[in-house]
Amino acid sequence: MYCSGFKKIIKSAFFPRKFARNSKKLRKIRYTYILGIGGNIANEKEVKSRFERLIVKLEKDRRFKLVKSSPIIKNKAFGYENQADFLNAVLEIKSSLYALKVLKIMLNYEKIFGRKRSFKNAPRTLDIDIIDFSAKIRQSERLRLPHPKACQRLSVILPLAMM
Incomplete structure (x- = not known):
């Protein structure tokens, strides 16, 4: 089971945090996304810094509005x-873009941060998963929503509960 392996909670300037200030504007944005982020290549300080740099990039990206973030947790790797150990956190963002477009953008962010896909569950600099898309169900070859294993992963459950 994936639920064992929790090691500690890590906080920083951006984790946890509420970003959104104008709820009226946020209501006009069409979709709410829950993103899971993770990484384990480099030491804890460098991975945390990578997460913070992602937040800065997302804040500057006009296609997205950050709503809030969870604390970061450190947990054992699973699968491989x-x-x-991995650092993981969860972000809530808003966007008017549809899920496949957001997926494409997030895969590009992974590339920017040096993600290489060598094998399933391999170590990674940055992993960004769409966990939920406005409570919609989507099943395609490229994207399954909600994320099919999210409810089995401590790396999602715990940060989401703390958010």
């Missing part, structure tokens, strides 16, 4: 376990 012979690797460093």
Whole structure:
């Protein structure tokens, strides 16, 4: 089971945080997304810094409005376990873009941060998963929503509960 392996909670300037200030404007934005972020390549301080740089990039990206973030948690790797512990957090964002477009943008952010896909569950600099898309169900070859294993992963459940 994925629910064992929690090690500690990590806080920073951006984790946890409420970003949105104008709820009237936010209501006009069409969709709410829950994103799971994770990484384990480099030491804890560098991974945390990478998460913070992602927040800065998302704040500057006019296609998205950050709403809030969870604390960061440190937990054991799952799937392929012979690797460093992961840092994970959850973000709530708003966008008028549809899920497949957001997926494409998030995959590009992963590339910007040096993500290489060598094998399933491999170590990674930055992983961004769409966990939920305005409570909609989507099943396609490229994207399944809500994320099919989110409710089994401590790396999602715990940060989401703390958010």
